[in-house]
Amino acid sequence: MSLDATIALRLGLLDLDVHLDVERDELLAILGPNGAGKSTVLRALAGLMSIDSGRIAIDGAMVDEPAAGLFVPAEARPIGVVFQDYLLFKHLSVVENVAFGLRARGVGRADARRRAAEWLGRVGLSDYATSRPGALSGGQAQRVALARALATDPRLLLLDEPLAALDAGARAGVRRDLRHHLRSFDGMRVMVTHDPVDAYALADRVAVMDGGRIVQLGTIAEVTAHPRSRYVASLVGTNLAIGVVEGNTLTTDSGGRVVLVDPPPGPAFALIRPQAIALHRPTVGDVDTGSAQNRWAGTVTDVDRLGDRVRVHVDGPLRLTAEITAAALEALDLRPGDPVLAAAKATDIESYPV
Amino acid sequence: MALAVLAVTFFALPFVGLLWRMPWAAVGEVLTDDPVRTALWLSIRCSLLATALSLVLGVPLAWLLARVGFPGRGVVRALCTLSMVLPPVVGGVALFFSFGRRGLFGQYLDSWFGIRLPFTTWAVVVAQTFVAMPFLVLTVEAAIRQLDRRYEDAARTLGASRWYVFHRVTLPSIRPGLIAGAVLAWARALGEFGATITFAGNFPGTTQTMPLATYLALETNPEEALILSLVLIVVSFAVLIGLRDRWLGGAGAGAG
Numbered sequence: 037m038s039l040d041a042t043i044a045l046r047l048g049l050l051d052l053d054v055h056l057d058v059e060r061d062e063l064l065a066i067l068g069p070n071g072a073g074k075s076t077v078l079r080a081l082a083g084l085m086s087i088d089s090g091r092i093a094i095d096g097a098m099v100d101e102p103a104a105g106l107f108v109p110a111e112a113r114p115i116g117v118v119f120q121d122y123l124l125f126k127h128l129s130v131v132e133n134v135a136f137g138l139r140a141r142g143v144g145r146a147d148a149r150r151r152a153a154e155w156l157g158r159v160g161l162s163d164y165a166t167s168r169p170g171a172l173s174g175g176q177a178q179r180v181a182l183a184r185a186l187a188t189d190p191r192l193l194l195l196d197e198p199l200a201a202l203d204a205g206a207r208a209g210v211r212r213d214l215r216h217h218l219r220s221f222d223g224m225r226v227m228v229t230h231d232p233v234d235a236y237a238l239a240d241r242v243a244v245m246d247g248g249r250i251v252q253l254g255t256i257a258e259v260t261a262h263p264r265s266r267y268v269a270s271l272v273g274t275n276l277a278i279g280v281v282e283g284n285t286l287t288t289d290s291g292g293r294v295v296l297v298d299p300p301p302g303p304a305f306a307l308i309r310p311q312a313i314a315l316h317r318p319t320v321g322d323v324d325t326g327s328a329q330n331r332w333a334g335t336v337t338d339v340d341r342l343g344d345r346v347r348v349h350v351d352g353p354l355r356l357t358a359e360i361t362a363a364a365l366e367a368l369d370l371r372p373g374d375p376v377l378a379a380a381k382a383t384d385i386e387s388y389p390v
Numbered sequence: 391m392a393l394a395v396l397a398v399t400f401f402a403l404p405f406v407g408l409l410w411r412m413p414w415a416a417v418g419e420v421l422t423d424d425p426v427r428t429a430l431w432l433s434i435r436c437s438l439l440a441t442a443l444s445l446v447l448g449v450p451l452a453w454l455l456a457r458v459g460f461p462g463r464g465v466v467r468a469l470c471t472l473s474m475v476l477p478p479v480v481g482g483v484a485l486f487f488s489f490g491r492r493g494l495f496g497q498y499l500d501s502w503f504g505i506r507l508p509f510t511t512w513a514v515v516v517a518q519t520f521v522a523m524p525f526l527v528l529t530v531e532a533a534i535r536q537l538d539r540r541y542e543d544a545a546r547t548l549g550a551s552r553w554y555v556f557h558r559v560t561l562p563s564i565r566p567g568l569i570a571g572a573v574l575a576w577a578r579a580l581g582e583f584g585a586t587i588t589f590a591g592n593f594p595g596t597t598q599t600m601p602l603a604t605y606l607a608l609e610t611n612p613e614e615a616l617i618l619s620l621v622l623i624v625v626s627f628a629v630l631i632g633l634r635d636r637w638l639g640g641a642g643a644g645a646g
Contacts, residue, residue: 082543082547083546083547084543084546084547109546110543110546110547111546111547111548111549111550111551111552112549113547115547116547116548117544117547119540119543119544121540123538123540123541123543123544125541125544125545125559125562126563127562127563127565136545136548136550136558137548137549137550139558140545140548140549140550140551140554140558141549184548185547185548188548188549194547
C-alpha cells in the first residue's frame with residue numbers, strides 16, 4: 037500500500053524531475069514557491085497529464101509508464117482530488133456534487149444519493165444537501181469538495197492548495213477541520229501548498245520543491261531545524277549560508293565568510309538564527325572588540341517591526357536578517373541605506389554538510 | 391448623437407410604415423385562412439427540425455472547433471460558417487447542384503437510396519439548416535471556449551468518462567450559450583427565403599414557408615403580405631426579447 041512515483045516532464049520553462057514515496061496513512065506535503073512545479077506533480081499523479089519519463093504506481097498498480105506505453109487516464113485511477121477553488125459543479129446541488137463520482141461509476145441514483153448523504157453527514161453538512169454550492173462558505177465548500185473526493189473510496193487523495201482560497205480569518209478554523217477529516221481517511225495523501233503553516237498542521241512529511249526538483253525531504257521538524265535551501269530558510273524565518281568549508285571557515289559564492297566551530301569539511305550549510313546576530317554602528321578605526329568571531333559589514337535594506345522585536349535586513353557579502361529589540365533599534369537609529377556591522381559568535385552558528 | 395438618432399429612425403421607420411398600412415380588421419380572417427395556416431405550420435415544423443438538426447450536428451462541430459487543435463482548423467471554421475455570410479440564394483444554387491437529382495451527390499442519393507431531395511419538405515429543412523447552423527456553431531463554440539476546463543478535470547478525477555463529463559458537466563455549463571445559439575439558428579431558419587426557394591421551390595403545403603408565402607402574397611394580395619409580415623415580426627421580436635439578457639445585453643453567451 038504505497039505511492040511510488042518518479043516523474044520527469046517538461047512543460048514550458050518547467051523542467052520537472054522528482055521522486056515521491058508515500059506510505060499508506062501518510063500525508064506528504066509538497067511545499068514550494070509558485071512555479072516550482074508542485075501543481076504539475078499533482079496533475080501528473082491525478083492522470084490529468086502524462087509524464088515524459090519515469091513511472092507512477094499506486095498500490096503496486098502501474099498507472100503511468102511511458103517506457104511501456106502505459107497511461108491510465110484520470111477517470112480510471114483510484115484517486116480523489118480536492119482542487120484549489122474546490123470546483124464544485126454550480127448546476128448541481130451539494131448532495132448531487134458528492135454523488136457525482138458514484139453516479140459516474142454507474143451506481144444507481146438512489147444508492148448514490150444515500151451514500152452521498154452519509155458523507156455529507158460525516159463532514160457535518162447534512163443541512164445543506166439540497167443547497168447550491170454558491171450558498172456555501174469557503175470552509176463548507178472545502179468540506180463538500182473533500183466529501184466528493186472521498187465518496188468514491190480512493191486509495192490516493194490529492195489536495196491542491198486546500199486552504200489558499202480562504203481568507204485569513206477563516207483559515208485557522210478550516211485547517212483544524214481539515215486536519216480532523218483527513219485523519220478519518222487511511223489512504224495515501226499528497227497535499228500541495230506554499231504555506232508552511234498548512235504543512236506543519238497537516239503533514240507527516242514535507243517535500244520541499246524548487247525549480248522542478250525536490251530540494252529537501254523529511255519530517256516538518258527536520259526540515260525546519262535544518263533547512264537545505266534559502267527558500268525553506270526564509271519560510272521559517274532564519275538565515276542560511278551555503279558554501280564550502282575550509283579549515284573552520286565557510287565561504288559562499290558571493291564571497292561571504294562564516295567562521296564556524298568544528299564544521300564538516302567540503303560543501304556545507306551554516307544556519308544563523310536572526311536572534312544570534314548583534315548589530316553595531318561601524319565606527320572610524322573600528323577595533324575588533326568582543327568575542328564574536330564573525331563580523332559582516334553591510335547595508336540596512338529594510339526594517340520590519342513585529343511588536344517589541346524588530347527584524348533588520350542587511351545586504352552585504354551575506355544577506356542576513358537580524359532580530360533585535362525595538363529599544364536596541366532606537367539606540368542604534370538604523371534606517372534603510374545605513375551602513376551596519378553584523379556580528380555573531382561562531383558557537384551560535386550551526387553547520388551541516390550539503 | 392444625431393447620427394445615432396438617424397440610425398434608430400432608419401430602423402424604426404419601415405415598421406412604422408408597415409404597421410400604418412396594416413389592415414387590422416382583416417388580421418383574424420387572414421390568419422385563419424387555410425393556405426396561411428398551412429404555410430405557418432410548415433414554417434414552424436421545418437424551422438424546428440432545422441434547429442434540431444443544427445443542434446445534433448452543430449454542437450459536436452462547435453466542440454471540435456473549440457477544443458481539438460488540428461491543422462487547418464481556421465479553414466474548417468470558415469467553411470462551416472461561410473453560409474452565414476453567403477447570399478442565401480447562392481447557398482440554394484450550391485445545394486441544388488450538389489444534392490439535386492442530377493447533382494454531384496444527389497444522383498447517388500437517388501440511384502442508391504431512392505432519395506430525391508429537391509422540391510420536398512426535406513429540402514426546406516436542409517436549406518434552412520445550411521444557413522442556420524453556423525449561428526449555433528459560433529455561439530456554442532464561444533461558450534465552450536469560455537468554459538473553465540478545470541471543472542471537466544474535476545469530473546474526470548471523479549471517474550467520469552469523456553461522454554459523462556460532456557453531458558453532465560460541459561453541456562449544463564454552456565446551457566445559456568446553447569439556448570442562445572439554438573434560438574438564433576431557429577430565427578434564421580424561420581426567416582430563410584433565398585436558399586429555400588432555390589433548392590426547394592415554392593409549392594404550397596410542401597415547401598411554401600411563411601417568407602415565401604409573404605413574397606408571393608405581395609404580388610397578388612398586399613394586405614395578406616402585410617399580415618404575414620406582422621406574424622414574422624412578432625415572432626422575431628419575441629425571440630429578441632427572450633434573448634435580451636444573453637445576447638443583446640452583451641454579457642456573453644456562454645458564461646456558465
